[in-house]
Amino acid sequence: xxxxxxxxxxxxxxxxxxxxxxxxxxxxxxxxxxxxxxxxxxxxxxxxxxxxxxxxxxxxxxxxxxxxxxxxxxxxxxxxxxxxxxxxxxxxxxxxxxxxxxxxxxxxxxxxxxxxxxxxxxxxxxxxxxxxxxxxxxxxxxxxxxxxxxxxxxxxxxxxxxxxxxxxxxxxxxxxxxxxxxxxxxxxxxxxxxxxxxxxxxxxxxxxxxxxxxxxxxxxxxxxxxxxxxxxxxxxxxxxxxxxxxxxxxxxxxxxxxxxxxxxxxxxxxxxxxxxxxxxxxxxxxxxxx
Amino acid sequence: xxxxxxxxxxxxxxxxxxxxxxxxxxxxxxxxxxxxxxxxxxxxxxxxxxxxxxxxxxxxxxxxxxxxxxxxxxxxxxxxxxxxxxxxxxxxxxxxxxxxxxxxxxxxxxxxxxxxxxxxxxxxxxxxxxxxxxxxxxxxxxxxxxxxxxxxxxxxxxxxxxxxxxxxxxxxxxxxxxxxxxxxxxxxxxxxxxxxxxxxxxxxxxxxxxxxxxxxxxxxxxxxxxxxxxxxxxxxxxxxxxxxxxxxxxxxxxxxxxxxxxxxxxxxxxxxxxxxxxxxxxxxxxxxxxxxxxxxxxxxxxxxxxxxxxxxxxxxxxxxxxxxxxxxxxxxxxxxxxxxxxxxxxxxxxxxxxxxxxxxxxxxxxxxxxxxxxxxxxxxxxxxxxxxxxxxxxxxxxxxxxxxxxxxxxxxxxxx
Numbered sequence: 001x002x003x004x005x006x007x008x009x010x011x012x013x014x015x016x017x018x019x020x021x022x023x024x025x026x027x028x029x030x031x032x033x034x035x036x037x038x039x040x041x042x043x044x045x046x047x048x049x050x051x052x053x054x055x056x057x058x059x060x061x062x063x064x065x066x067x068x069x070x071x072x073x074x075x076x077x078x079x080x081x082x083x084x085x086x087x088x089x090x091x092x093x094x095x096x097x098x099x100x101x102x103x104x105x106x107x108x109x110x111x112x113x114x115x116x117x118x119x120x121x122x123x124x125x126x127x128x129x130x131x132x133x134x135x136x137x138x139x140x141x142x143x144x145x146x147x148x149x150x151x152x153x154x155x156x157x158x159x160x161x162x163x164x165x166x167x168x169x170x171x172x173x174x175x176x177x178x179x180x181x182x183x184x185x186x187x188x189x190x191x192x193x194x195x196x197x198x199x200x201x202x203x204x205x206x207x208x209x210x211x212x213x214x215x216x217x218x219x220x221x222x223x224x225x226x227x228x229x230x231x232x233x234x235x236x237x238x239x240x241x242x243x244x245x246x247x248x249x250x251x252x253x254x255x256x257x258x259x260x261x262x263x264x265x266x267x268x269x270x271x272x273x274x275x276x277x278x279x280x281x282x283x284x285x286x287x288x289x290x
Numbered sequence: 291x292x293x294x295x296x297x298x299x300x301x302x303x304x305x306x307x308x309x310x311x312x313x314x315x316x317x318x319x320x321x322x323x324x325x326x327x328x329x330x331x332x333x334x335x336x337x338x339x340x341x342x343x344x345x346x347x348x349x350x351x352x353x354x355x356x357x358x359x360x361x362x363x364x365x366x367x368x369x370x371x372x373x374x375x376x377x378x379x380x381x382x383x384x385x386x387x388x389x390x391x392x393x394x395x396x397x398x399x400x401x402x403x404x405x406x407x408x409x410x411x412x413x414x415x416x417x418x419x420x421x422x423x424x425x426x427x428x429x430x431x432x433x434x435x436x437x438x439x440x441x442x443x444x445x446x447x448x449x450x451x452x453x454x455x456x457x458x459x460x461x462x463x464x465x466x467x468x469x470x471x472x473x474x475x476x477x478x479x480x481x482x483x484x485x486x487x488x489x490x491x492x493x494x495x496x497x498x499x500x501x502x503x504x505x506x507x508x509x510x511x512x513x514x515x516x517x518x519x520x521x522x523x524x525x526x527x528x529x530x531x532x533x534x535x536x537x538x539x540x541x542x543x544x545x546x547x548x549x550x551x552x553x554x555x556x557x558x559x560x561x562x563x564x565x566x567x568x569x570x571x572x573x574x575x576x577x578x579x580x581x582x583x584x585x586x587x588x589x590x591x592x593x594x595x596x597x598x599x600x601x602x603x604x605x606x607x608x609x610x611x612x613x614x615x616x617x618x619x620x621x622x623x624x625x626x627x628x629x630x631x632x633x634x635x636x637x638x639x640x641x642x643x644x645x646x647x648x649x650x651x652x653x654x655x656x657x658x659x660x661x662x663x664x665x666x667x668x669x670x671x672x673x674x675x676x677x678x679x680x681x682x683x684x685x686x687x688x689x690x691x692x693x694x695x696x697x698x699x700x701x702x703x704x705x706x
Contacts, residue, residue: 006526013522119347121543123578130581132554138526139555213550214519215543219345223517258523263514264486 009138010255016144018251019151023206024224025231025243026155027199033238034175034195037098041082042228043221044106045200047113049075049207050216057124057211064126064211065146071204079200083193106221113218121217129212147209154205155244158198162240171195175238230274236284245285249273333379334370334638336361336628337399337428338621339409339419344387346412348542349617353411353433354382356621359606364629372636378629385410389418396422404428405638406631406647408624411617413437414488420448429631429644431624434591434617436566441667449647449664451624452591452657453673455566459496462565462589465677465689466535467504469587473700477534477560479509483524483548484539486513493539493565509533518544521551528552534560538567545569549582553705560701562586566675573613576680585702587679592687593619594658595695603656623655627662630654658693 024046031039052071056062062070082105091097131142162168173181174191182188231250235242250270257269277284338357341350361378364370369377381399385392392415396407400423407430410419416435423430424445432440432450436458441450453461470477480501484490494511501508510531512524525548528536536559538548545568552562562570562585569575570588593600593616603622604614612618627650632638635646652662659672677689679698686696 003530006523006530009526010523013520013526016522017520114343114347118351119343119345120574121348121546123546125578125580129550130553132556139529141551141554213554215546217543223519255520255523263512263518263524265513267515 005137006259008136010259011252012135012138012140014252014255015248016140016148016251017254018248019148020206020210020247021224021227021231021250022244022247023151023154023202023209025228025235025247026158026240027202028225028228029232029235029238029240029243030158030202031196031199032232034171035083035098035192037095037102038229039196039199040099040103041105041109042199042203043225044109044113045075045079045221046203046207046224047216047218047221048078048109049204050211050214050220051113051117051122052204053207053211054122054124054216057126064124064208068205068208071208072201073204075204076197076201078197080193080197082200083196084189087196088189088192110218110221117218119218121215123215124211126212141213143209143212147213150205150209152244154202155240158202159240167191167194227270230270232284234274234277234284236287239284239286242284242286249285332638333377334373334632335379335381335402335404336625337383337396337404337407337409338380338625339383339385339392339395339399339407340411340621341385341387341415342382343384346387349411349434349615350385350387352612352615352617353409353621355607355612356603356618357408357625359603359618360622360625360629364625370629370632372633373638376638378625378632383409385412385415385419387412387415389414392416393418393422395419396426396428400426400428405640406431406628406643408621408628409433411435413440416440420445423447427640427644429640429647431628431647433620433624441669445668446648447644448668449650450669451627451662451673452620452670453675454669455492455496457673458589458675459493459500459565461675462563462677463497463500463504465589466563469677469689469698469700472698475505476701478505478507479531479533480506480535480537481509481528481531481533482511482537482539483528484511484513485516485518485541485544487516489541490539497537497539497565506535514540514544516541516544518547521548522555524548525551525555525557528557529555536562538562538564540568542568542572542575546575546579546582549575549586550579553582558704562702564588564590566590570680571678571685572615573685576683576685577613580683581705583680584705585679585681585699587677587688587698587700589675589677591616591620592658592676592678592685593656594693595687596693597656599656619656623657626654627652 028039028042049071053064053067056067087098087101090101128142132139170186170191173186174188178188231243231246235246253269253273257266340353342354361380365377369375381402381404383395383399392410396419407423407428410416411434413435416432417440420430424447429447434452436455438454438456441448482494482497484494498508538545564570567588570586571590576583607614607618630652631643631646635642650662661672662670665671676687676693678685679688681696687693688696688698
């Protein structure tokens with residue numbers, strides 16, 4: 001019943017969608033790897049970044065791709081500030097406090113968004129939104145191809161930075177052994193904030209790549225964050241290559257699940273994989289710490 | 291300023307206090323309050339209950355705008371004359387889109403002494419509000435809610451101004467046949483794409499059953515979840531199936547994504563035709579995505595563009611930077627209908643207003659109905675939907691002919 005063109009389309013769509021999941025999950029896995037917390041504010045911060053892209057476009061005519069550096073730097077600063085001023089202080093060094101603080105932040109951000117933008121859905125219309133190319137019979141939107149490439153590139157850059165740079169070494173040191181890192185003179189609070197900032201900066205990038213083809217509303221983060229959690233667990237908590245692989249796998253799962261089981265039932269595929277991983281490989285596919 | 295009066299043994303919780311002061315604030319902002327204090331006869335309290343926060347807040351907010359504008363007009367014109375020029379004092383409520391909250395809001399409003407209730411947009415919410423209002427004997431004017439269960443329960447306090455689900459889908463199918471026949475019967479096959487909750491599945495089920503009776507073949511029915519993040523595969527299936535007609539039944543977000551993906555993948559069909567379509571009758575969609583929205587048809591509620599009242603209201607709404615969506619004229623009409631009933635009842639007694647509503651024969655609406663008259667179930671027998679099409683940067687009426695502002699563009703030209 002399935003002709004090859006549908007399978008081919010399923011493959012392409014799955015990979016394209018998966019790259020965005022991976023990008024959202026990268027930030028989450030970095031924050032988990034270093035701060036050892038699940039960042040509940042992840043979804044709402046993604047939503048915030050998407051509104052940022054929307055406002056830059058509608059008020060200043062800044063193209064989403066041109067807005068990428070602005071958003072990445074802006075979100076980094078926001079993330080750094082949040083961790084330094086709010087999360088770090090309120091946590092008193094206890095992980096469960098951090099969890100609650102990030103949950104609180106997400107509630108505040110979502111309600112602020114509701115207040116300023118109402119429950120309304122907003123989109124931007126860029127001139128290239130409907131450009132597409134045909135790859136062996138399947139039409140692929142150019143913005144989604146760009147998002148795919150950019151997501152892979154960002155993942156690679158992040159990985160390089162963590163592996164090769166001084167900041168990266170410090171981040172890895174703090175992730176492995178906080179007290180030890182402090183003893184050798186690493187400013188742990190600073191590194192925590194940097195890690196959180198980088199994690200949030202990934203969301204800025206994801207928002208810029210999403211907005212040309214997607215839409216934003218105050219609870220848009222929910223649609224992504226549950227998937228991102230799944231990706232992080234699937235790939236291995238705290239693993240970059242794991243998040244990338246996990247993201248692409250989940251994208252494929254969703255896409256083929258949709259093809260074989262129907263669009264609404266197909267979502268079940270994601271969680272079946274998730275349960276299977278937890279059963280047979282609880283540490284995830286590439287379960288090593290950053 | 292006086293606090294909203296509360297009778298009985300209601301405890302003033304923090305929540306209701308906040309809500310009460312919110313409605314007071316809204317009143318003051320409306321400019322109607324100073325007039326209320328002038329007190330020519332006691333003000334008549336009318337409940338205006340919509341989902342102004344939550345997932346369907348956009349529609350609810352629009353609905354409230356329509357109600358506010360009507361109240362402002364009625365009060366400016368001297369209020370309810372048979373009650374000595376009594377002003378209409380709105381008591382606002384928020385269902386948050388949730389039936390259980392909608393019902394408790396009705397109880398609160400009943401304690402505040404409302405005489406009638408207008409609302410509450412969503413079918414599930416309105417089922418709850420009408421039932422709760424029945425307990426207090428409050429007559430309800432239903433603005434939009436399309437589920438036919440609302441008027442089918444034998445409640446004598448329910449008066450639905452607008453057409454229901456059955457009427458809308460029958461008209462949609464009849465009009466579709468007429469449009470198709472006029473063009474030489476070019477469309478034969480249909481693909482339905484629907485979201486998988488009550489609204490989409492219900493509609494898809496109904497259309498699946500009825501379309502063959504009208505000579506159409508449904509070749510595929512595709513269900514999807516809300517939210518759906520990617521329509522790539524759905525649209526690939528569409529390309530493979532090549533239906534003449536594409537019938538989407540989903541909410542705004544998914545509708546927009548689907549329309550955009552269809553354009554990206556260059557899907558060509560004779561028409562995209564919705565029934566009560568989420569985005570197809572929304573100016574935001576037209577404005578933000580003129581290309582993806584182009585030529586999409588819908589069968590939906592719509593104000594009569596020929597009437598002066600419609601023109602004036604639209605100008606007024608657009609001057610405030612808002613979109614003139616159908617919720618606005620419908621609630622505007624409902625408030626005027628309520629004023630008409632109060633005028634005839636010459637009483638602020640709930641039962642008297644209910645009898646007055648039941649005896650309504652009113653022609654002052656800006657919706658394209660011949661009149662408002664309620665049958666024994668409380669359904670306005672003249673209510674009807676119209677067919678609209680997005681042409682250029684406007685939403686035009688293409689059917690019925692006597693209301694049409696433009697000729698239907700059918701089949702739709704290639705949009706690539």
